[in-house]
Amino acid sequence: MKMSLAKRQSLVGWLFLLPATLLIALMSFYPMLQALILSLQRGTGQQLQFTGLLNYQRMLADPVFKTALKNTFLYLGIQVPIMLLLAIILAVLLNTPKLKFRALFRTAIFLPCATSLVSYSIVFRALFAADGFMNFILLRFGLISEAINWLADTNMARMVIILALLWRWTGYNMIFFLSGLQNISISVYEAARIDGANAWQSFWKITVPLLRPMILLTAIMSTNGTLQLFDESVNLTNGGPANTTLTLSHYIYKTSFVGVPNFTYSAAMSYVIFLLVALLAFIQLKVGDTRD
Amino acid sequence: MTKLKNAMRYLVLLIAAFFSLFPLYWMIVSATNTSTDVIRGKLTFGTNLFQNYQDLIAVQNLKMAMINSARNAILLTLLSVLVCSIAGYGFEVYHDKYKDMVMKILLLTMMVPFAAVMIPLFRQFGNLKLINTTIGFMLPSIATPFLIMLFRQSTRSFPRDIIEAARIDGLSELGIFLRMFVPTMKSTYAAAITVVFMAAWNSYLWPKIIMLDPDKFTMPMLVSNLIAGYVTNYGVLMLAVTICTLPTGILFLILQESFAEGITGSVKG
Known part of the structure; x- marks a missing residue:
């Protein structure tokens, strides 16, 4: 199957920006999501439990x-x-x-x-x-x-x-x-x-x-x-x-x-x-x- | 009146230049003096440089830190400039509404503070056995929206005719990027390399988190470790700071224009 020239070029474009986009997704967006989840939990190591906004409440009382x-x-x-x-x-x-x-x-x-x-x-x-x-x-x-x-x-x-x-x-x-x-x-x-x-x-x-x-x-x-x-x-x-x-x-x-x-x-x-x-x-x- | 105004102008600039240079002058001079002389306020070059050097390498592994910093910074610079330039080129040359949207989403990460990603990254990298590795050091900062923007902006000045002509000559799309774009955009590459190398050489928070093995310490970490003791030998400390500053300082003096272009280039329309 032969792709049209424009389609092929667009695909090449995607390949050009793929490495950078993937890296930013994995090194910025994904950890941001993990940090959000982490911030709603309490515990140590792998034993984490959801505690809602407790961590955020703690800040208000932390001098x-x-x-x-x-x-x-x-x-x-x-x-x-x-x-x-x-x-x-x-x-x-x-x-x-x-x-x-x-x-x-x-x-x-x-x-x-x-x-x-x-x-x-x-x-x-x-x-x-x-x-x-x-x-x-x-x-x-x-x-x-x-x-x-x-x-x-x-x-x-x-x-x-x-x-x-x-x-x-x-x-x-x-x-x-x-x-x-x-x-x-x-x-x-x-x-x-x-x-x-x-x-x-x-x-x-x-x-x-x-x-x-x-x-x-x-x-x-x-x-x-x-x-x-x-x-x-x-x-x-x-x-x-x-x-x-x-x-x-x-x-x-x-x-x-x-x-x-x-x-x-x-x-x-x-x-x-x-x-x-x-x-x-x-x-x-x-x-x-x-x-x- | 105009004469007075003119004199004021030079006076203000002279004062600004003096305050900018003095700490650097003091740092270099102090590196050649004994700690006692530094405390006594000596502002001329001394003869204690060699002794300070001996004392420094007696307590810190200077050579290893220099090698670690150089390797980390050079590899990160090369990878980062490669990945971001091809992305910036791709976003501009092949742009359509979907790619523009992806670019806008990537730009959002300019607002993400490093403190917010370092904890998940540290945990993840621990699982992936990337602690104490150069790859672990590099991964979070290879692709940055800032550098992609810099290359995207400068691609705008790259003539489309060249791309069209090269296509007719049968060059592949990657071939056009490598053999037409890269050689033409030397000044943008110089700008990017200067900015990325300086940031990589100077980075501190992430190496401090991920390079736990003393054999992996970088120059800023070595310098920082020197102030941990109770008694400070100012001559030795200032020598270490001077050595840490030399590579970026020399690079700056040679490529000042590139650096200026690098920091402002991503925002010029």
């Missing part, structure tokens, strides 16, 4: 889970907006016509994202150690009178994590805005200047609205990344002091793989992250897509 959730939203609410604004400003500055050393500046600001999350976490941990460089320099210039134990204080430790995240990701996001700015024609700004707009007004009235798709995209990516923070929590603060800087992913890891494993409770918590990612992406798409 560590609540702290982890609070930390996640704290990082999300403080770090992400500052980072995106900084990234836009730096991109606009780099996009100045006839800027000298443009490539050098760009490379320098972009470079932090070549480091692994573990590496930079450890560099920041060392910089902010009680006997670390930050204390040395602040003491030397007389800005503080005695060494600060940054990572032993909850709020200081959170601030260090936020600083570290800003360092690692601002340049990464800047690249998206630079790519977005290339689509904005210079003449738009010239027209605005003739109409008497100053730099501040053009930034908020032209640049930001025209970058909206990129802002939306980076906001969704950053939200997704923040909800999954793990390497920093483990290597910078190890969740401390006393679990107060723990992130959700770190808590899930600890519940599953440190001490007595509790896979079912972990699965329930991981579903909360999934629902939050989906919900926040949905809200951001709704808010970001309002066309004037």
Whole structure:
């Protein structure tokens, strides 16, 4: 039997996308289903029994889970907006016509994202150690009178994590805005200047609205990344002091793989992250897509 | 006024560049100093690099971790780019409403956090005897919607005339992909390879779960293990961090444009 040419080509197309599709089905969709089932069960090893929403109820009374959730939203609410604004400003500055050393500046600001999350976490941990460089320099210039134990204080430790995240990701996001700015024609700004707009007004009235798709995209990516923070929590603060800087992913890891494993409770918590990612992406798409 | 504004511009960029580079400079300089010098705030290169290296390989199997990381990252990069590029090409060139629907469904997994799949995957891989294997390390991240999108987007700029001409010349569909598409799309491949290799080299959570045998540890795991003790030798620690950062750092400096294209390419229309 001979197939028509179009049919044959369509079949070849299916074969081309089969390996990737199968892998994603087996490595994402299937485990998501298993995690959902697991989250509704209780027990250890193979002895699992359905208990309905017990795992989800347990979260409501779990102070560590609540702290982890609070930390996640704290990082999300403080770090992400500052980072995106900084990234836009730096991109606009780099996009100045006839800027000298443009490539050098760009490379320098972009470079932090070549480091692994573990590496930079450890560099920041060392910089902010009680006997670390930050204390040395602040003491030397007389800005503080005695060494600060940054990572032993909850709020200081959170601030260090936020600083570290800003360092690692601002340049990464800047690249998206630079790519977005290339689509904005210079003449738009010239027209605005003739109409008497100053730099501040053009930034908020032209640049930001025209970058909206990129802002939306980076906001969704950053939200997704923040909800999954793990390497920093483990290597910078190890969740401390006393679990107060723990992130959700770190808590899930600890519940599953440190001490007595509790896979079912972990699965329930991981579903909360999934629902939050989906919900926040949905809200951001709704808010970001309002066309004037 | 314009002069002042211009100076401000350079000042802001200089400050941003300084803060971006300083931690990296401090990391490299500290790798050459004794722990005491690091604590004393020494900011110039020292002479303790060799001693730090000796101390590092005395406590950690550096060579093994480097080999493990390199093997895992290279194999994953090759497989991932192969599988995702042929899929991205397939989704674009042979697209019809069913394939478009499959693509949309695959895109949904961009929202799936790794924490939500790692527990079932770990249990499954245990049953399949994939713990401590490179295959086990690779399987969850060979196919990613992100990379498929990157190749699908870039296929749009691949001229259809070439495909038609090659078909008339009697080239098979796979032949067209391998001999026409792959050589033409070198820059997209460079972008994909850079992004995937860097992510694979740096990955931490999944290897930490699945590579339980100390002989299978990767570089980020080795670095992380160094902070477990009570006393930290900063010189040794910073040397380990520097070594872990070198491969991706050098790759970044050579292929910066490719990396930039790789992270933004999947979203450009």
